Amino acid sequence: MTNALSPENSGASVEPSATATELVTNRPTAAVPAAPVVRWTEDGQAQSAAWRSENGSPAPAEVTLVDDRLTADAAYRLAAAGTAMLWRGDFHNSRQLLQALGRRVDGERRARCAPTPAAEFLADRRRQAHRAAMLGRLLVRLEPGWTLSSLRAPDVRRACDQAYGAPASTATLVSLRELLGVLGASEWRRKGVDIPALGARIHPHYGVFSPVRGEYVDLVAAAPLPSHRLAFDIGTGTGVLAAVLAQRGVQSIVATDQDPRALACARANLDRLGHGDRVELIRTDLYPPGRAPLVVCNPPWLPAKPQSPLDHAVYDPGSRMLRAFLDRLGKHLTAEGEAWLIISDLAERLGLRPDGYLPTAFEASGLRVIDRLDTRPRHPRAADQDDPLHAARAGEITSLWRLTRN
Incomplete structure (x- = not known):
């Protein structure tokens, strides 16, 4: 075991790395900014590793080495x-420490x-952000x-390959909390x-929102289907709604998403379910070219800033996606076409x-x-009375609005 070092005996600095790391394998990729490098001293030797954070946390400016002797306090x-803490002890003990923290x-x-x-709601978001920042300061090192x-570490190679892509050629520092995720x-x-x-079953990939809230599905x-000929699925995610439409007999579906992870996830699910030949996947922001007799969209439902990759499925700053979907919908519906906004x-x-926001937005968009169609939530948080937002969640209604052009 490597001995723990106090903050006075270790330090860290951050500088740009010369190489970028592919985020995920077997999916479309875009240029990735160079990862920062964290440097520290260990047993009198200079050490370094690339920094990785999926939620965009900055690289730590100060790192101290810790092990099983570190108390939760x-x-x-x-x-x-x-101060970031780089764990150098037993893996199971690191998990217990994270829970105690x-x-x-x-x-x-x-x-x-x-x-x-x-x-x-805003106070709860601040608490969650603070919690994530505090817990994110317990780090582990991934070797090439x-x-x-x-010690006693699990084999994380497959999980990291699925989430991060091809292994890096250098060591990487990640938060233990992220690695457990x-x-x-x-x-x-x-x-x-x-x-x-x-x-x-639908198999969600890392960073793609899981369809655990089945009421919208x-x-x-x-x-009632207005047409079996063609449908657009806007923001497909795991591909679950495209799969439902295909199973219901829609002959051709164009599913879009701007996240390459989501497109890879949707492709894998649709192929597994035998619907791959009927669904075209396009990477774009909202709409594909052309018009369809059915356009389906389940946008993020809360107008707030995302704090992690998964948050993008829930939080839509300023209702940007919702407003863009409605404003541009008329240009992508056929004359007798119908849109389903869930x-x-x-x-x-x-x-x-404000109350009445959606009907007003529909009218302003010429819809x-x-x-x-309405349904009540079935997810556990709706019944959690310790949730500070319980009253709102308990009364929540999810609706499928059937819309057409005026």
Whole structure:
């Protein structure tokens, strides 16, 4: 075991790296900015590793080496001071330390309840961001080939390859919290999520929102189809809605997404389900070229800033995607075409959007409501009375709005 070092005996600096790392294999890739390099001293020797953070956390400016002797209270003090801790002990002990650190962060004194649901939502977001930053300061080192340099460490190579792509040729520092998320995502990808409307499972990839909120899938499975000829699936994600449309007999589907991870995930799922030959996948922001008799979209439902890759499926700053979808919809519907907008009313219940926002937006975009199908949430948070947003979540309604051009 490497001995723990105190902050006084170790330091770190950050500078640009000469090489960039591919994020994910077997998917379209774009140019990736060069990863920062973190430098520190260990056993009197200069050490360095590339920094990786999927949520965009900056590379640590100060790193201290720690091991099994570090107490949770000491870890909390280091994290609160902004010091990153590079773990050099037993892997199972690092997980226990992370859990203990989380309990201390959760036990911090909270302000009184916010005066409005919107204020409580913003306060909760700040708490979550603070928690993520604190827990993100416990780091592990991945060696070239995605091997974990800790005692009793699991084999993380496959999970890292799925999430990050081809192994880097140099060592990499990541937060333990992120690595555990990578391992969890790999398990979700292996097991998949049961989708009753499909009678099959969807296998989400790392960084792609899992269709665990099945109520919106059921709405798409139940709404009357205006056409079996062609449909656009805007923001396809895992491809679950495209798969439902294909299973319902839609002959041709064009599914779009701007995230290469989502497109790779959708392709794998659609091919696995036997629908790949009927679904064309296009990387674009919102619409493909042309018009369709059916356009389906399940946009992010809360107008707030994303804080992680998965957040992009939930948070839509300024309702940008929603407004763009509605404003441009008329140019992509056939004369008798129909659009299905599937969205929760949680934003209105939290006071993040005014009541009546959607009907007003429909009218401003030259759209008319044909019908509306509603459902209640079934996810666990809707019944969690300890959730500060419980009242809004408990009353939440997810709707499929059937729209056409005026």
